[in-house]
Amino acid sequence: MNGLDVAKVREDFPVLHERVYGKPLIYLDNAATTQKPKIVIETIKQFYSRENANIHRGIFCLSERATRRYENARLKVKEFLGAASEKEIVFVRGATEAINLVAQTWGRAFLGKGDEVLITHMEHHSNIVPWQILREEKGIKLKVAPVDDAGELIMEEFRKLLTDKVKFVSVVHVSNALGTLNPVEEIIRLAHEKGAKVLIDGAQAVAHEAVNVRDLDADFYVLSGHKLFAPTGIGVLYGKAELLDQMPPYQGGGDMIRSVTFEATTYNKIPYKFEAGTPHIAGAIGLGVAVDYLRGIGLEWIAAYEKELLAYGTKKLLAIPGLRLIGTAKRKAAVLSFTLGEAHAHDIGTILDRAGIAIRAGHHCAMPLMQRFGVSATTRVSLAFYNTREEIDRLSDALREVVEVFK
Amino acid sequence: MNPDLRDLYQQMIMDHNKNPMNFREIRDATSRAEGFNPLCGDHLHVYLKMNGDRIEDISFEGAGCAISKASGSMMTAALKGKTRAEAEGLFAEVRAMLSREPGMPVNAEKLGKLAVFAGVCEFPLRVKCASLAWHTMMEAIAPTGKQVSTE
Numbered sequence: 001m002n003g004l005d006v007a008k009v010r011e012d013f014p015v016l017h018e019r020v021y022g023k024p025l026i027y028l029d030n031a032a033t034t035q036k037p038k039i040v041i042e043t044i045k046q047f048y049s050r051e052n053a054n055i056h057r058g059i060f061c062l063s064e065r066a067t068r069r070y071e072n073a074r075l076k077v078k079e080f081l082g083a084a085s086e087k088e089i090v091f092v093r094g095a096t097e098a099i100n101l102v103a104q105t106w107g108r109a110f111l112g113k114g115d116e117v118l119i120t121h122m123e124h125h126s127n128i129v130p131w132q133i134l135r136e137e138k139g140i141k142l143k144v145a146p147v148d149d150a151g152e153l154i155m156e157e158f159r160k161l162l163t164d165k166v167k168f169v170s171v172v173h174v175s176n177a178l179g180t181l182n183p184v185e186e187i188i189r190l191a192h193e194k195g196a197k198v199l200i201d202g203a204q205a206v207a208h209e210a211v212n213v214r215d216l217d218a219d220f221y222v223l224s225g226h227k228l229f230a231p232t233g234i235g236v237l238y239g240k241a242e243l244l245d246q247m248p249p250y251q252g253g254g255d256m257i258r259s260v261t262f263e264a265t266t267y268n269k270i271p272y273k274f275e276a277g278t279p280h281i282a283g284a285i286g287l288g289v290a291v292d293y294l295r296g297i298g299l300e301w302i303a304a305y306e307k308e309l310l311a312y313g314t315k316k317l318l319a320i321p322g323l324r325l326i327g328t329a330k331r332k333a334a335v336l337s338f339t340l341g342e343a344h345a346h347d348i349g350t351i352l353d354r355a356g357i358a359i360r361a362g363h364h365c366a367m368p369l370m371q372r373f374g375v376s377a378t379t380r381v382s383l384a385f386y387n388t389r390e391e392i393d394r395l396s397d398a399l400r401e402v403v404e405v406f407k
Numbered sequence: 408m409n410p411d412l413r414d415l416y417q418q419m420i421m422d423h424n425k426n427p428m429n430f431r432e433i434r435d436a437t438s439r440a441e442g443f444n445p446l447c448g449d450h451l452h453v454y455l456k457m458n459g460d461r462i463e464d465i466s467f468e469g470a471g472c473a474i475s476k477a478s479g480s481m482m483t484a485a486l487k488g489k490t491r492a493e494a495e496g497l498f499a500e501v502r503a504m505l506s507r508e509p510g511m512p513v514n515a516e517k518l519g520k521l522a523v524f525a526g527v528c529e530f531p532l533r534v535k536c537a538s539l540a541w542h543t544m545m546e547a548i549a550p551t552g553k554q555v556s557t558e
Contacts, residue, residue, distance in 0.1 A: 021409075342425070343473075344471065344472035344473060345447070345472075346447045346449070346471075346472035346474075346533075346536065347416075347472045347473045347474070350412070350415070350530060350532070350533060351412060351416075354409050354411065354412050361447065362446065362447045362448055363447075363448045367448070370448070376448045376449075376450065376470045376471075377447060377448045401408065404408075405408065405412075405416055405421070406421070406473075
C-alpha cells in the first residue's frame with residue numbers, strides 16, 4: 001500500500017460501525033485498548049472452532065498444529081520487534097505482567113540493599129508499583145527523573161540521577177497520559193555507559209511506530225497485545241537471551257520444567273522457563289495475526305497518518321475556549337490530554353459519551369504525573385490509524401457543547 | 408442537548424457546582440471522614456459538628472466532578488440542624504433514588520430539593536459521583552474507621 005486508505009481500513013474493524021445512543025460510535029480511547037480487525041477476530045474463532053488443543057505435549061494432529069501456530073506467532077513477534085532470536089520473546093499476560101516478571105526475577109536476583117532503580121515521573125502505575133514492591137523486599141532505592149511543563153523528560157536531571165549506584169533503569173517509551181515520546185535510544189546509551197540494565201515499557205509505542213529492540217539496544221522491552229489490535233490477556237516480554245538465561249523463573253508449573261522430582265527440579269530453557277502453565281494460545285496466535293496485519297498496512301504509513309491527524313486534532317482542540325493541553329512535547333504520539341475550563345473530566349466524559357464519543361476521563365493510572373501538573377484528572381483523546389478528521393470535527397463540536405453547559 | 412443530559416445537568420446542579428454551599432473545613436469538627444472514588448479520582452472530606460444527637464454544622468471540601476460537588480453542597484444544606492436518625496433516613500431515601508430503575512417514581516416529599524438528582528439513575532457510571540458525599544457523611548456520623556471508597 002502506498003499511503004493509508006482510512007476508509008478501507010475502517011472496513012476491517014466491525015466495532016467501528018456500531019452505534020451508541022443512536023449515534024455512530026467514535027472510538028477515541030485507543031491508549032486504553034485498541035479495536036480488533038476482522039482478521040484477528042476470525043482467527044480466534046477459527047482456532048476455537050477447528051483447532052483447539054493444548055500445546056507442547058499432545059501427540060496428535062491438533063496439538064501439533066496448535067503448537068506450530070503458537071510458535072509461529074512467536075516468530076512473527078520476533079520479526080516485528082527486530083529481536084535476534086525467538087528465544088528472546090516470552091509470552092505473558094501483558095506489559096504489566098512483563099514488568100512484574102522482570103522486577104521479581106532479575107530484580108530479586110541482581111538487586112540488593114542500596115542499589116538504585118531509576119524511573120521517570122511519567123510512568124504508568126505498572127512501572128512504579130512493581131519497583132516499590134521490590135523496595136519493600138530488598139531495600140533498593142527508587143529514584144524518579146522529573147519532567148518539565150511540556151511533559152518532556154528533563155535529560156539534564158536524568159543524567160544527574162544516573163549515578164554509579166543505579167543498576168536498573170525502567171522508562172516508558174510513550175507516555176499513556178501525555179503522549180510524550182521519550183528519547184529511549186539516548187536513555188539506553190547513557191544507562192549502559194553506567195553499566196545499568198534498561199527496560200522500556202513499549203505498551204503505548206508499538207501500535208504507532210516501528211520499534212527495533214536491537215537498534216535501541218534495549219535489555220528488556222514490554223508490550224500488551226490488546227493495545228496492538230490483538231486480544232486482551234496476551235503480551236510480550238522481550239529480553240536479551242543472556243539476561244533471560246541468568247534470571248530465575250517467575251512462576252513454577254507445567255511447561256517451564258525439564259524434569260521434576262520431589263528433591264530437585266531442573267528448569268526448561270528460555271523462553272519456556274518463563275511460561276508456566278497453559279498460556280493464552282489463541283491470544284498469542286491472534287497477536288501474530290495482528291502484527292501481520294499492521295506490517296501489511298505499514299507502520300511507516302500509520303506513523304505518517306497519525307502525525308497528520310494529531311496536528312489536525314491539536315489545532316482543532318486549541319481553538320476551543322478554555323482548553324488547556326496537558327502534554328505538549330515536541331515528539332509526541334497521537335494522544336491529546338486536556339482540561340477544559342471548570343468542567344471536570346468526568347462530566348466531559350458523560351457529555352461526550354451521549355454524543356457517541358468514547359474517551360478516557362481520569363488519572364490514567366498515572367497519579368503522580370497528574371499531581372505534577374496540578375490536576376486530579378484529565379480528559380484524554382487517544383487516536384489510532386482508523387480515526388478520521390471527521391471524527392475530530394465531531395469531537396470538537398461536542399466539546400463546544402460542554403463549554404456551553406459549563407458556561 | 409439531549410434530554411437525559413439536561414436531566415442530569417439541571418440548572419440547580421450547575422449552580423451548586425459553581426458556588427457550592429458549606430464548602431469549607433470545620434476546624435472544631437466533632438467528626439470527619441474522607442471519601443475517595445479511585446476510578447475517577449474524586450476525593451472529598453466531610454466535617455460534622457454534632458451537638459448531642461443533632462447536626463449543628465456540616466461541611467465538605469475536595470475535588471470532584473459537578474455531580475459530586477453539587478451533591479456535597481445540597482447534602483450539607485439538607486442535613487444542617489437534622490438529627491442523626493433523620494440524616495440516616497435521608498441517606499436511605501437518596502440511595503433508593505439513585506439506585507432505582509429509570510422511570511420509577513421517587514419520594515419527592517421526603518427528598519425535597521434533593522430530587523434534582525433523580526436523573527442520575529439514567530447514568531449508572533455516575534451514581535458513585537452523586538453518592539460519594541453521602542457515604543462519606545455516613546462514615547463521619549457512624550464511624551467504622553475505614554476510608555470511604557465507592558469501589
